[in-house]
Amino acid sequence: MAEPRSSSRRMLMAFFAFFFAFFYTGSSTAQVPVVLWSSEGLPALAPPAAGHIVSTDQLTAYLTSAFGSGPRTVLLFLQDKLSKDDFTVFGGVFGNKQDSAFQNLEAALQSSSSSVTLPAFEWSGSSAIPALLQEELGVSPLLVDPDTLSHLSINSSASNLLLFNLPYCTSVHKSCKEVLHDNDEVIGKVLTIMKAKKIPYTAVYTGSQPSRVISETSMSNQPAGRSLLQAVVPDVKAPIMFNGTGGPCIMLWAQNLSISLSSTAAWIDLAAETPTMTGSMCNSTNSLLVLNYASGYVLSFNMIQRFYSVSARNWFTLESVQLQSNGVTASFSGRRAIYAPAEYSYHCQTVSSIGDALLVQNSTNVNASQWRLNFVDFQIQGFSLANGTNFSYASDCAGFFTAGIWMGLLTSLLMLLIFVYGLHMIMQLNTMDRFDDPKGPSISVPQSE
Template structure:
């Protein structure tokens, strides 16, 4: 086994887990990292994910438990500081399958392994939980190992062992990401070669602590004028959703690109999404949920939701009953008069929720001091019930109707063209040939000539 100076102390490991929890607390549940698993042993069959499917933490937990639960295992955990699927597609290897790629050792290990599994899109939180999950499943503490000292370790195949290898990612100090990734691939190849020399069966996992972005983006202000490709700019930092926990479980989630409010007559907008609120006064239960956002500027925004059974649809629906805006001991309530509802197990999403144009929020109170108050929520999503999957929104019910303006324009244009075609065909069908003709054998018309 490992020497004492090589073994991670409990304090170091707890600090490591704390860093992982800090990353998880950022709430980037939609950000993904890849995970590659291969083994020299014949593992239980694991079904690969459906194309485009983001693998949740629960599925990873079930897969690792089914793989590692029976019998002792030697697990090699290669944790890179940052890793994204784009690293493979750009630099070749498992995904790119380039001959000159940098992941040659990794690809060879995957192809020659007895069992393998590739998760291209794994929830970032799930990847961060992998070390703790492996420790709990194997029942052993991780051993931080340097590849140069691995050959001197005495490994007992009768006991479970968790070897942890930390791999760097390119930063401003490195000349090339390709060189760093190639060096990491050589480290993986060296470790696997040592394990082969020791005649040790192992299961290896390669993933990242957080995603990386290797595709550079061009600032809109730096783009030259003229024609350009239509594309949405990539956002570097995704703001974490607001989550209210009750009894250790998340029961309310809210996210918005902008939470704009206007308290002045000249429509000066304040974006509350840039501020961090406290959730004092929030509550949730099986029928009612209240999310209270208390901002440092003294503004309070309250979302009241409820759910009940509608016999016509034979299912529970939740509605956003009201949004209450309070400032300087003055308050006004906006009711969700139309369109703010969704099945109880879904979330509600809308690109624009406002109180002044195509309003989904209608003023419910009359107060002369608040007649000019307005709300404008951009890319708004909320869920107050059915958050069984933790810090992830459920399937979203969007406010956009099926018959949008573009669809109506297309239908009307098509109907107009069909009417013109039908009218033209009917006019052509009404054309008939003459049934009477002049007799050419009859007397001709004579015109007398005068001198």
């Protein structure tokens, strides 16, 4: 009996991959896929025409008819990034279910009473879909995880919007396929809990932003004939800047601001979200940058400027970094490792609380003892901004004598010592100043009889 089910699963995944590949148009418009399924049923929706991008108004009209007037419990699986290519690349296109990173999602679509797949939804911002669902349901999203959901009491007589944030390929320790597989495991756990609670639900799986955007350049803007290859300058996101009473006073930029709430939990990249800076402040000696994210996390950077008589100059130090979630706060100290002259900015390729840690956790809260931070290509300045809007010269955390340089110096020194010792031995060699005379009488040794 296992072979028909395996065959149908392979056919479903092959159709799923072909469906996304067929509607892929390579348009320069940013778009994300949206997958919906329900334990109760959804209104039928005709497949969109090839190349059609679903607008916000069209999705709003469909959700209005799908939710109706009664209460609904909606599970929003919001991944940091998602594109159609993720399904075709990591979805086990050739029918090998063990190779698919979306096994639980495939099973949910196959077992649900109805499902709707929108390969291309017009993306207008990271909060577009959460805001759309919040408006339709009339409730604010509640950020939860599988562990919290198992102990959460859900009132099915009222509308509920449960938000599950899923990371994308931002961790240096896992591949994209492993991250997507972990996200799929989270989806499976949540659906199992909802089934055990016997609560009807509607699930939505989508992305905060596209993971891949393929831009097409209009031929009318290109000169005719052959031309040399031109360097494409990638889009670089603007740094986070806080304006005090006298103008800009704090700047921060990072490629990734990854956090994890346990040693086994997936990393969450906060750099993909746009925070508010309520609670931030700055003056001549203290700067506090508070980043409030819509996902419920609060990240704070506390910097202090001091005068040191030994160097006869002012230095600023990153005293602490605090992470707050669900009323629990973890504090990480960076005073002994993260510092720079007050008129400089501080830069480091990796600022982390794991491995060769620059951030040391000093929290006494047991619930936050396993929290981790990992900032990639991190730069911050809390005082003396250059021209008021730019980073000053960066004081980098990388020392001049790295491990490779020390190995080369020690190896060279060892070889030099061997050479000097050999040269010394050669110079100590002396020729003999007297030789035996071969023409002289030979030595006779008398023999006794």
